[in-house]
Amino acid sequence: MAAHAKAAAVAAIHPRATLDTSMHPPMWLRNGHAQSILPSVPWRRPAVERRAAPLLAASHEWILECGDGVLLQAFHTPAADLNGGTPRLAVLLHGWEGCADSLYILSLAQALYDAGFEVVRLNLRDHGDTHHLNRELFHSCRLPEVLGALRTVQQRGGGRPLDLVGFSLGGNFMLRAAAEAQSAQLTLRSTIAISPVIDPARTLDALESPWSVYHRYFIRKWVRSLAKKQAAWPGQFDFSALDRMRSLRPMTAALVLEHTQFPSLDDYLAGYAITGERLALLAVPSWIIASLDDPIIPPSDLERLAAPPTLQVILAPHGGHCGFFERLTEASWADRVVLRVLGEVH
Numbered sequence: 001m002a003a004h005a006k007a008a009a010v011a012a013i014h015p016r017a018t019l020d021t022s023m024h025p026p027m028w029l030r031n032g033h034a035q036s037i038l039p040s041v042p043w044r045r046p047a048v049e050r051r052a053a054p055l056l057a058a059s060h061e062w063i064l065e066c067g068d069g070v071l072l073q074a075f076h077t078p079a080a081d082l083n084g085g086t087p088r089l090a091v092l093l094h095g096w097e098g099c100a101d102s103l104y105i106l107s108l109a110q111a112l113y114d115a116g117f118e119v120v121r122l123n124l125r126d127h128g129d130t131h132h133l134n135r136e137l138f139h140s141c142r143l144p145e146v147l148g149a150l151r152t153v154q155q156r157g158g159g160r161p162l163d164l165v166g167f168s169l170g171g172n173f174m175l176r177a178a179a180e181a182q183s184a185q186l187t188l189r190s191t192i193a194i195s196p197v198i199d200p201a202r203t204l205d206a207l208e209s210p211w212s213v214y215h216r217y218f219i220r221k222w223v224r225s226l227a228k229k230q231a232a233w234p235g236q237f238d239f240s241a242l243d244r245m246r247s248l249r250p251m252t253a254a255l256v257l258e259h260t261q262f263p264s265l266d267d268y269l270a271g272y273a274i275t276g277e278r279l280a281l282l283a284v285p286s287w288i289i290a291s292l293d294d295p296i297i298p299p300s301d302l303e304r305l306a307a308p309p310t311l312q313v314i315l316a317p318h319g320g321h322c323g324f325f326e327r328l329t330e331a332s333w334a335d336r337v338v339l340r341v342l343g344e345v346h
Contacts, residue, residue: 010315014302017313023333025318025326032293035320037213038328040103047329048103052110054080055119062120062156063133066148071133072123074153075100077109079118087118088189088342089157091150094121095168095322096140097221099128104167104194104322104332111335112342117163120153122146124170126225132232137259140200141271146173147184154186161189163342167322168297171196171288175274178284190345191286194334195294195322198301200269206296207248214296219246280306287312287341289334291319314341 010019029035049056055077062074079087090112094102100121109119123130125145126138154162166174171193177184178191197203207214223246226239245251253265262268279286292299292315302313314337316324324334 032320035323052106055110055113064149064152066145070145072149075121077119090163091120093166093170131228161187164191188284275304296321
């Protein structure tokens, strides 16, 4: 495709999008499903944890008060004193059923730590080993408590501006947080969302596609998480009926009706969509990193985002969903892009 045709195709996806062709995975890793699945396989963990050993050795737990009695867990890593001065403070947020120790979080956190950042890896409610901290269940519209956690992190960091980075659902949370930063009394330097959930209804459709490996993966992790919640709060929950459903849509609908204020599944999904004007007043320099072959977040969803001057969209031809790997044993291309972008923000 000629250069002007490529530019036109990218502009049709989003007016503030650019195509970045600097990632060069081998042929066997250019498939969107391979990029989405292989980076999370368990055999990668020892290598990633070895690479992240300095970060992990310097990390300690924070329990953050988020308002209304809500507690969230985070892991704080003070900056190594590389150049002196006051380090920048980055907050990383995982995707649905991920955690602060997910491989993509550890990889990026170590890269930021190596670059002199102070790093906080935040866990959403009921993610990681935090099911005991709050009685009520997690759902994706619990933005106020994430804003509360970010305020507490900022206070503990002496009021420094925060750099926010989120993956998938975490990217969705971080973009919503950035859009409400002023009213939430947050001072942000930048926000980066990697493969963010844009239209949850469309994401749910993609997860229920005939090729069901993602559906099975998330069902398995969600059922395991609900079992932990039930064990942490004896006599408070009975998820046996949900366990028998084994399907994301009816499970989500049942939990929405029983455990949220939303009258329907559609209302709930719309509650955390970032389409339309949700990001129109975004005042924080923000980036979305996405791939054209993401099997979970359709690239066409980007067409329905607002286009404020503060938002840039970086599109890669390959990368799948939160993959962006050229080599499975090394840091991802997305890690390098995050460092490059943060280096441009002052």
